[in-house]
Amino acid sequence: MIFVTGGAGFIGSNFVLDWLAQSDEPVLNFDKLTYAGNLKNLASLQGDARHIFVRGDICDQEQVLALFREHKPRAVVNFAAESHVDRSILGPGEFIRTNINGTFALLEAARAYWTEMTPEEQGAFRFLHVSTDEVYGTLGPADPPFSETTPFAPNSPYSASKAASDHLVRAYHHTYGMPVLTTNCSNNYGPYHFPEKLIPLVISNALAGKPLPIYGDGQQIRDWLFVSDHCAAIRRVLEGGKLGETYNVGGWNEKANLDVVHTLCDILDRQAPKATGSYRDQITFVKDRPGHDRRYAIDARKLERELGWKPAETFETGIAKTVAWYLANQEWVRDVQSGAYKEWVDQNYGQRENA
Structure with a gap:
């Protein structure tokens, strides 16, 4: 059995679904079910004995240890985290609590x-910590991509809290000899992505006839990684990664935010056309967020060189699959856009004047 934390969130639920599609090894899925955790992501596993869900908080050390002792997992894969930069600006405390204290x-x-x-069991055990490229800070237009040896320079409460968690994981290997692995990924996208992030927000707002908010000039560059490629990379690192090592996971797809939005609008114009005009007409430029990093880029050659992983999806194939999923799953989108999520969107975007 493997023990997955945050397995009802975006990346975590995709990982659980992919894992059980390819393996009969059971998963104990441990999730607090905050606003971003959604058991409907895992509806296809209902009645599947290989999937055991337990609601809980990674800060509750006693509960976690009791579950370890009861279920005896051979590995822990830690997705549990607060992960949205804008939320960390408005309320950093939860990020410190979950990402640092929880880790x-x-x-x-x-x-x-x-x-x-036993010594044999210890040798087979793994603790895999899932992190982000944002711990490395920001890049200039001509700078080389982030490598595993790039110094940490986080610029938001979110990225600072993740950098701290990465340091803790590293320290537990060097101090206690724990068999840890760390992955630092670029921007994920794909099915079940909570619609506070750029791609699902643009799709849902476009279809609802709402403005498509673009921070600043929209030229912030990110490396885009399809979520199933990320899941495959984590499985490979868990299987063959060198203990104590960090592996960067990227999609080799650097795109400016505005170009991503244009691509989404063009796909929607073809697949769900408006009565008149283009979805591009809904683009609205808003005041940039504080400390907005200009560019992220991942050098994922170590993972390919040592473990043979590289992404299966291009941005073009991945974004087409993503839009198709959201068009086919509008009920899921409506369900997650109620209550606390709507209040947060109003708080975050309602206070920003047009640029």
């Missing part, structure tokens, strides 16, 4: 569990 509690529970194992 610490999870590591402590895993260390206690690991020390109780």
Whole structure:
């Protein structure tokens, strides 16, 4: 069995679904079910004995350790995190609590569990920590992409909290000998992406006839990684990664935010055309967020060189699959756009004047 934290969120639920599509090894899915955790992502696993869901908080070290001792997982894959930069600006406390204190509690529970194992079991155990390229800071237009040796320079409460968690994981390997692995990924996109992030927000707003808000000039560049490619990379690192090492996971797809929005509008113009005009007409430029990093880019050659992984999807194939999924799953979108999510969107975007 593997123990997955945050397995009802965007990347976590995709990982659980992909894992059980390719393996009969059970998953214990441990998730707090915050606004971004959605059990409907996992509806296809209802009644599947290989999927055990437990609601809980990674900050609850006693609960986690009790579950480790009861279910005896051979690996922990940690997706549990607060992950939205804008939310971290408005309310950094939850990011410190979950991303730093929660990772610490999870590591402590895993260390206690690991020390109780036989030497053979210890040798087979893995703790894989899923992180972000944002820990590296920002790049200039001509700078080389982030590598695993790029110094950390986080610029938001979110990225600072993830950088701290990465350091904790590294320290537990060097201090206690724990068998850890870390992955730092670029911007993910795909099915089940909560519509506060750029791509699902643009799709849902476009179809609803709402403005498509673009921060600043829209020239912020990100490397876009289709979520199923990310899941495949994590499986490969879990299987063959060198203990204590970090592996960058990227899609080799640097795109400016405005170009991504234009691509989405063009696809929607073809697949769900408006009565008149183009979805591009709904683009609205809004005041940039504080400390907005200009460019991220990932050098994923280490992962390809050492473990043979590279993305299967191009941006063009991945974005087409993403739009098709959202068009076919409008009920899912409507369900997650109620209540607390709507209040947050109003708070974040309603206070920004047009640029």
